[in-house]
Amino acid sequence: MSATHVARRVGKALMVTVLATALSHLLLSDGLSLSQWQQAAANLGGDLGGSGDTAFSAAVVNTLLAIPAVLWVGMRLLRERRVYLTVIVGTVGWFFTVGQYIDRLNERPSMVMPLGMLAVFVAVTALSSVILRPRGE
Numbered sequence: 689m690s691a692t693h694v695a696r697r698v699g700k701a702l703m704v705t706v707l708a709t710a711l712s713h714l715l716l717s718d719g720l721s722l723s724q725w726q727q728a729a730a731n732l733g734g735d736l737g738g739s740g741d742t743a744f745s746a747a748v749v750n751t752l753l754a755i756p757a758v759l760w761v762g763m764r765l766l767r768e769r770r771v772y773l774t775v776i777v778g779t780v781g782w783f784f785t786v787g788q789y790i791d792r793l794n795e796r797p798s799m800v801m802p803l804g805m806l807a808v809f810v811a812v813t814a815l816s817s818v819i820l821r822p823r824g825e
Contacts, residue, residue: 694818701774701817704762705810711758712751712782713801719747720794744794748786755782759813770820777816781809 723743756779763771786793789801 697768697817698814700763700766700768702810702814704759704766705774705778705813707762708755708758708778709782709806709810712754713806715754716747716751716786716793717798719743719750721798723747723794748790751786752779752783755779763817768817771817773820774813774817778813781813785809 720743723741726743756775759775759778760771763774785801785805788805793799793801
């Protein structure tokens, strides 16, 4: 595989990973915000149609489902093959990244995770795309 092919594959993986990270972070922040609204309503005797715990769980599950789906679909739409390692690295990396900052995000859902950590996550996920390359390139 030539340097041009490697650079092109990493560039595609970088674009898709940034998109997946932004979408997953948005899903997480919105879900945690809904969780706080529902918890506040329950504390005041109101009902928004669900519990804060359910919304919290849904936020975590949705963000963990969005990352692999967006990574896989995005890379396949960009005509890249053998992307399962990138999907696995991205999913596991996002799980640990969210696990590290979920308490801070739960306190302030509008907060953005530290950009340094997000940059490391994006870089590692994008670079994992060159480990398993399609044969014949």
